[in-house]
Amino acid sequence: MNEYDSSRILDLVEPMGYVVADKPADADCYILNTCHIREKATDKVYHDIGRLKKEFRNKKKPILLVTGCVAQAENEEMLNREKYIDGVVGPQSYHKIPDMIKKIEDSEKKINNTEFDVIEKFDSLNLVRNSNSKISSFLTIQEGCDKFCHFCVVPYTRGPEHSRSIDEIIIEAKQLIDNGSKEITLLGQNVNAYEYKKQGSTYRLADLIVKLSELEELKRIRYTTSHPNDVTKDLIEAHKSCEKLMPILHLPVQSGSSKILNLMNRKHNIFEYHKIIENLKAVKPNIKFSSDFIIGYPGETEDDFNQTLRLIEKVKFINSYSFIYSSRPGTIASKLDNVNLEIKKKRLVTLQAMLEKNNFMYKNSFLDNSTEVLFENKLDNQDKYFGRDKFLNSVIVQSEKDLTGQILDIKINNFNHNSLFGKILLNEKRNFAA
Numbered sequence: 001m002n003e004y005d006s007s008r009i010l011d012l013v014e015p016m017g018y019v020v021a022d023k024p025a026d027a028d029c030y031i032l033n034t035c036h037i038r039e040k041a042t043d044k045v046y047h048d049i050g051r052l053k054k055e056f057r058n059k060k061k062p063i064l065l066v067t068g069c070v071a072q073a074e075n076e077e078m079l080n081r082e083k084y085i086d087g088v089v090g091p092q093s094y095h096k097i098p099d100m101i102k103k104i105e106d107s108e109k110k111i112n113n114t115e116f117d118v119i120e121k122f123d124s125l126n127l128v129r130n131s132n133s134k135i136s137s138f139l140t141i142q143e144g145c146d147k148f149c150h151f152c153v154v155p156y157t158r159g160p161e162h163s164r165s166i167d168e169i170i171i172e173a174k175q176l177i178d179n180g181s182k183e184i185t186l187l188g189q190n191v192n193a194y195e196y197k198k199q200g201s202t203y204r205l206a207d208l209i210v211k212l213s214e215l216e217e218l219k220r221i222r223y224t225t226s227h228p229n230d231v232t233k234d235l236i237e238a239h240k241s242c243e244k245l246m247p248i249l250h251l252p253v254q255s256g257s258s259k260i261l262n263l264m265n266r267k268h269n270i271f272e273y274h275k276i277i278e279n280l281k282a283v284k285p286n287i288k289f290s291s292d293f294i295i296g297y298p299g300e301t302e303d304d305f306n307q308t309l310r311l312i313e314k315v316k317f318i319n320s321y322s323f324i325y326s327s328r329p330g331t332i333a334s335k336l337d338n339v340n341l342e343i344k345k346k347r348l349v350t351l352q353a354m355l356e357k358n359n360f361m362y363k364n365s366f367l368d369n370s371t372e373v374l375f376e377n378k379l380d381n382q383d384k385y386f387g388r389d390k391f392l393n394s395v396i397v398q399s400e401k402d403l404t405g406q407i408l409d410i411k412i413n414n415f416n417h418n419s420l421f422g423k424i425l426l427n428e429k430r431n432f433a434a
């Protein structure tokens with residue numbers, strides 16, 4: 001989502017005459033768009049500012065704005081602690097950046113914009129065309145979270161759940177498609193909680209997917225990140241009926257133990273999670289799943305951990321994320337950290353080895369088989385093109401011809417930890433290049 005936000009911030013400041021600087025040292029204005037989800041996020045921001053101060057020691061100080069979730073969480077404290085910062089902007093207030101820059105240019109006053117003006121933000125963004133011209137683009141449709149998992153800061157930094165108007169989303173999707181996008185990933189902290197009411201009708205994520213799939217030049221649709229409780233029947237049905245909806249779902253589970261899920265306040269148990277997976281597989285047999293895992297959450301016993309391993313073995317997740325639990329200030333779980341660090345590290349190694357083994361087996365199954373790839377870009381200084389298949393696997397092929405924007409069947413002949421490698425099959429089925 002920060003990638004989407006950064007690109008929209010650029011759209012907002014371009015009319016003021018700002019363009020992306022070739023070198024950091026050439027910049028008149030720095031916007032540090034921060035994420036609070038990882039440990040020590042705040043420290044990293046102060047480190048970055050330290051580097052910036054060194055860089056500009058003998059030059060005119062650039063305007064410095066800190067945006068995103070760290071700015072939201074720290075707000076006034078950040079302005080007091082680091083005088084080099086000219087303004088802090090929460091993720092729901094970044095539409096105010098042009099105005100802030102203008103005021104700072106004029107008066108050099110410090111500004112704090114950390115209100116939750118999410119409606120005002122999207123109203124302002126709708127007036128500015130999305131200029132992103134990537135083959136695969138992000139589009140935010142929903143923000144915020146009302147779930148309040150006990151370990152998570154998002155409800156405090158991104159605010160309550162808000163869904164954008166379906167008409168605005170379609171307009172922005174058309175802009176992206178006109179710019180060349182063939183694939184759109186719909187974004188939200190709880191993307192499948194999307195719900196927009198208009199003239200007595202309620203539109204949910206499934207309705208939006210169906211509407212977007214009617215746009216002919218759009219070839220692929222994805223969405224992330226989902227909460228298991230919001231995987232509704234109509235969404236499962238969309239996975240069956242909508243060919244453009246890709247057969248991979250990132251469905252964070254965090255733990256395979258119902259006891260731990262309850263302590264986390266995830267609001268579902270592991271049997272309900274299994275049922276969702278079963279229901280999706282019933283309508284889309286080739287669907288794959290990726291997930292997030294927190295290891296050593298307060299109260300996690302060896303038995304709870306083994307339940308997580310059993311879940312991984314059963315579902316065979318691909319490309320998942322796993323982290324040792326570390327507390328986030330201000331969350332309910334922040335004072336409960338009670339699993340020994342060495343135990344947590346050991347469990348993480350065991351779990352990642354299992355994920356890695358499953359990933360190896362999965363990638364190995366592609367050897368000598370073909371997979372359909374949408375090519376996104378050429379690799380720097382090489383006759384190689386990068387794309388992704390339907391399951392989000394990165395695929396690299398050698399080609400003297402420009403493959404950007406094409407969807408081609410690729411026969412896989414090698415792989416490593418990150419990518420599949422292959423050759424274009426000669427009986428190319430589809431070619432969307434101009």
Ligand code: SF4
Pocket residue numbers: 145146147148149152153154155189190227
């Ligand atoms: S549902 Fe996701 S974003 Fe919301 S509180 Fe839980 S982990 Fe955080």
